[in-house]
Amino acid sequence: MMITETRHDWAQLVTAFNLSGEFVESVPYGSGHINDTYALTMQADGRATRYILQRINGHVFKDIPALMDNIARVTAHIPGGLTLIPCTDGLPFTRDTEAKYWRCYVFIEQASTHDVIQHAGQARAAAFSFGEFQGKLVDLPGPRLHETIPNFHHTRSRFDTLQHAIAADSHDRLADIGAEVDFANQREVMVDRLIDRTARGEIPERITHNDTKINNVMLNDATGEGEAVIDLDTVMPGLVLYDFGDMVRTATNAAAEDETDLSKVNARMEIFDALAEGYLASARSFLNPAEIEELAFSGRLITFEIGLRFLTDHLQGDVYFKTHRPHHNLERARCQFALVKNLEENDDTMQGIIADRLK
Ligand code: ADP
Numbered sequence: 032m033m034i035t036e037t038r039h040d041w042a043q044l045v046t047a048f049n050l051s052g053e054f055v056e057s058v059p060y061g062s063g064h065i066n067d068t069y070a071l072t073m074q075a076d077g078r079a080t081r082y083i084l085q086r087i088n089g090h091v092f093k094d095i096p097a098l099m100d101n102i103a104r105v106t107a108h109i110p111g112g113l114t115l116i117p118c119t120d121g122l123p124f125t126r127d128t129e130a131k132y133w134r135c136y137v138f139i140e141q142a143s144t145h146d147v148i149q150h151a152g153q154a155r156a157a158a159f160s161f162g163e164f165q166g167k168l169v170d171l172p173g174p175r176l177h178e179t180i181p182n183f184h185h186t187r188s189r190f191d192t193l194q195h196a197i198a199a200d201s202h203d204r205l206a207d208i209g210a211e212v213d214f215a216n217q218r219e220v221m222v223d224r225l226i227d228r229t230a231r232g233e234i235p236e237r238i239t240h241n242d243t244k245i246n247n248v249m250l251n252d253a254t255g256e257g258e259a260v261i262d263l264d265t266v267m268p269g270l271v272l273y274d275f276g277d278m279v280r281t282a283t284n285a286a287a288e289d290e291t292d293l294s295k296v297n298a299r300m301e302i303f304d305a306l307a308e309g310y311l312a313s314a315r316s317f318l319n320p321a322e323i324e325e326l327a328f329s330g331r332l333i334t335f336e337i338g339l340r341f342l343t344d345h346l347q348g349d350v351y352f353k354t355h356r357p358h359h360n361l362e363r364a365r366c367q368f369a370l371v372k373n374l375e376e377n378d379d380t381m382q383g384i385i386a387d388r389l390k
Pocket residue numbers: 060061062063064065066067068083113114136137138139140144246247261262263264
């Protein structure tokens with residue numbers, strides 16, 4: 032979806048959430064691929080207060096009240112993290128004149144997200160936070176969380192969807208992507224591995240984040256420690272390996288997710304080591320042997336999966352992820368596949384790192 036700027040009725044939104052003070056501004060914020068995020072500033076008694084206002088993506092999320100029910104339960108269970116501001120009617124969202132859903136969060140100040148990890152300390156802190164987040168959800172009371180996107184990390188289904196997109200070739204883009212299609216097809220064997228181990232009862236379903244991209248955790252600007260796990264739209268039943276895998280995908284890469292100079296794309300092993308250290312420090316107590324065994328594999332599986340998704344979106348005409356230029360999804364897919372290759376080459380090293388971190 033190519034980004035376009037839209038005008039919004041800020042006064043109506045500010046009223047719906049009962050925010051006090053005068054409206055100062057609301058500016059596009061962050062680099063997420065899904066929602067429309069704004070930093071809203073209100074002023075009262077000479078003091079400015081910021082909020083995060085988000086228009087939730089209704090193309091991606093089909094049942095937003097269910098999604099918000101998940102988020103309300105999860106944020107209430109983990110106080111001190113992301114904090115929802117309810118509407119005057121008590122609901123955790125409001126709808127605008129176009130029937131689009133909006134929500135509002137307390138702005139987490141003096142903390143930042145990072146698209147590319149700069150040093151091992153950031154990776155350790157981020158991984159610790161995500162592991163701690165999973166740990167806190169082990170005893171979430173109440174019914175099973177809603178599946179906000181069914182089969183979100185079902186790697187077989189992601190692979191099959193790509194095959195359908197290839198067969199349809201609805202935007203005449205197949206001719207130029209032979210190498211990428213071959214790359215994907217050669218790795219089909221990967222996609223059933225965790226699904227099969229789950230079906231055999233070796234890997235348990237848990238409550239997981241499912242979008243542990245490294246810019247979905249805020250790190251304190253002063254201490255570097257994790258401040259809050261954010262972007263909770265996909266918190267639902269899943270495998271912890273999908274979470275660890277996406278940390279590996281997004282933190283180890285020395286380059287951006289859409290880097291076009293593929294010689295810059297490589298998985299930094301010192302960052303993998305820091306992820307393993309941080310994650311095991313907070314999650315080891317609840318992980319089972321099969322989960323630990325697959326930690327190294329999970330990185331290349333999830334990198335492959337996201338590569339499949341970007342390639343599928345390219346073939347389908349860029350209908351899912353926000354894009355900033357033509358062929359953006361193809362560039363992202365190429366970058367992910369280059370990272371998969373690099374992770375394959377580093378498999379022994381990663382297995383060794385996990386073994387050392389378990390000592
Ligand atoms: P998306 O689903 O589009 O990725 P996110 O919920 O991750 O949306 O928000 C996008 C960006 O906005 C984040 O990467 C982060 O930089 C910023 N952000 C989100 N929530 C907060 C918050 N409560 N306080 C400060 N910044 C936030």
